[in-house]
Amino acid sequence: MSDFEPKIMTFLCNWCSYAGADLAGVSRIQYPPNTRVIRVPCSGRVDPLFILKCLQDGYDGVLVSGCHPGDCHYISGNYVARRKFAVLKKALEFMGMEPDRVQFSWVSAGEGEKFSQVISKVTETVKALGPAKKLVKRIGR
């Protein structure tokens, strides 16, 4: 599977991570082109259903990125999200899903370099896992 290029869905919060991605762009920092970005108001906006939906629709990995703890534009959105994601990740792992397909990170607006590192790392891990098979919707099943 050396020529496998994963598709990764990335949910970026408007105030930090999206701006971080923007900074990576204007600073011309290189990172793998495997991600598709959805901008959300806050990492707390991301419902576990969104993540599962991405996996169902054939994405090989999902990354959710928000502001660092304490920096949330809405004060506590990322704290609540952190609890939610902790439980979701454990639940999926328990069920037998590869835990590395669903990733979470904190990237601030000033961390263009970190954004590129996060994307590289997620792409690498998902690439190593191979194409997603579990939860993918197939006709006639």
Add this chain to the structure above:
Amino acid sequence: MSELTEKIKKIFTDEKLDILIGYEKGSLPLRGTPCFIESAEDADKLIFDSTCHNNLAKYLTDQKKTEVDARKIGIVVKGCDARAVVQLVVEKQFERENIVIIGVPCKGVIDPSKLRAKLRDKEISDFRFDGNKIIVSGENFQETFDKNELLSDGCLSCKYPNAPQYDYFIGDPAEPIASKDEYADIDEFEKKPPDERWEYFEKEYGKCIRCYACRNACPMCYCEQCFVDCSMPQWIGKGGNLSDKMIFHIVRAMHLAGRCVDCGACAAACPLNIDVRLLGKRIEREVAERFDFTAGMDFETPPALATFREDDKQEFIM
């Protein structure tokens, strides 16, 4: 007249209840049925024993949608039902003052599907309890079962057989059954390789016919519109596709994270005997260990996933 009916009559009059939700003898043997008492005299038909498996807290949220009045409601609760009532109060589904919680000691409830599996085609017409035994009989047969064999899975490891919060308590508090470790099944399951675990869930959830009985029986599922019923946007397909079934069950479990009281209503309602409890129990454990929270124990603590601590563990964040 039993102690239960006598005391409830008094409570009914003293508290000026408009309605009381309890159990009466069902039309089928070994099946207690929920009933609604509207006057103190009516209370004679009330019972409580191991046949009363329904979680009555469900009726409190059902009522809210249709009734705008502030009736005073009494409710007879086992430990798990009481926790559901408390959790619903914490979630501001109704006013605490309008509810009179009447605790009863629970010695575990019978899972009808376990009995069915044991009897196969035989139909029972009568039963009686004899200590820890249940003697069932029907046309040309009589069989004796150990009560523990027939109890719901949740009851076998139940830690809270008595209501943690109540206004009245009738009878002597029951001892927890705790015949097995609460998380024994989970530990056992986690030893299996991931693919085998996934296969198990595919097999179990694959049986689902999307009747949503688990959702409808659950006291904590009270959304005005459930995500599976949405059509704008339609989050998941409504048919029998395996992936849709899996997502329904995962999201249902996620919605109950930190709220589930493990009453077993979902499992009892499932017509296909899907193991809906396993994932919920794992999530319950994660919430208990990570956030030190047990649902429905008191009226003050907010639900685990509706609050946070700044120093919550975040080892999973890259």
